[in-house]
Amino acid sequence: MTSTSPKTPAPPKADAALVEKLAMANRILYNQGVVDGFGHISVRHDKSPDHFLLSRNRAPGLVTAEDILCLDMNGDLAEPSEHRSYLERFIHSEIYKARPDVMSVVHSHSQSVIPFGVTGQRLRPIFHMSGFLGSGSSLFEIRDGAGNTDMLIRDTYLGKALAQSLGASNCVLMRGHGSTTTGPSIEVVVYRAIYAEVNAKLQIQAAALGPINFLTEEEAALAAATTEAQVVRAWDLWRGIVQAAS
Ligand SMILES: [Zn+2]
Incomplete structure (x- = not known):
């Protein structure tokens, strides 16, 4: 059980502003229609690269800073807690292990992305706002390594297989389930998760x-460099909408 016997020494407390930003990111993703009662976002711990922060098992639209838990790379809680984390926390732990460049991860079941995974089609950058898609999304087929399942990434084996399918890309489609998007910060991964859904539509x-006529790989890289350098402008808007609604 994840609520007891931590296997890795607990790190110092994460920066309070980072915890607050992660809670806000949960509510933004709900407000923007990327997640509903399900889905989650994590961020790598600011003082320990071998830990990450993720909400307790709660609908993203309701998450506050008090809900944020610290987990290690086994997907175990760093400190005992009365709360449990999400079943699919291994999405996050295995991607952080495989990709040192990734600082934040969003997993969602956003609707317009689903038709791509089930037909084996890639998301490809259709306009400048989705340059992060580069040469296209990756695809994860859970049946390849695990046969018939409930489709969830519920252990390290499946998390590792997902991370392998992600490879060096920023977005992996999960057939019959959803998608997972990665980024170098909370602001950028929220932006990418929102625009993965827009791009799919x-x-x-x-x-x-x-x-x-998709963006070429070079156009995608140039567009991503420009738009993602200004991502705070969109973040401020999305945060303001959430704050005004609460
Ligand atoms: Zn899921």
């Missing part, structure tokens, strides 16, 4: 009209 619309 637009890609479906464009495909109905005819062959799509």
Whole structure:
């Protein structure tokens, strides 16, 4: 059980502002329609790269700073708690292990992305706002390594398989389940998760009209560098909307 016997020494307390930002990111992702009662976002611990922060098992739209737990790379709680974390916490632990560059991870079941995973299609950058998709999303097929399952990433084995499918990309589609997006900060990964959903909608619309002229890999890289350097502008707006609604 994850609520007892921590296996890795607990790190110092995470920066309070980071914890607050992670809680806000949960509510932004709900407000923007990326997550609903399910889905989650984590951030790597600011004082220990071998730990990360994730809410207790709670709907993202309700998460506050008090709900944030610290977990280690086994997906275990760093300190005993009366709360439990999400079943799919291994998505986060295994991606942080495999990708030292990743500082924040969003897992969602956002609806427009689902048709891509089940047809084996990649999300590809259709406009400048989704340059982070680069040469396209990765695809994870859970049946390959685990046969028939409930589709959830509920252990380290499946988390590792997902991280392998993600590879060096920023977004992996999970067939019949959802997607997972990575980034170098909370602000950027929230932006990417929102625009992965927007890109999926637009890609479906464009495909109905005819062959799509996607951004080249170089255009995608140039566009991503420009838009993601200004991501705080969008973050301030999304945060303001959440604050005004509460
Ligand atoms: Zn899920």
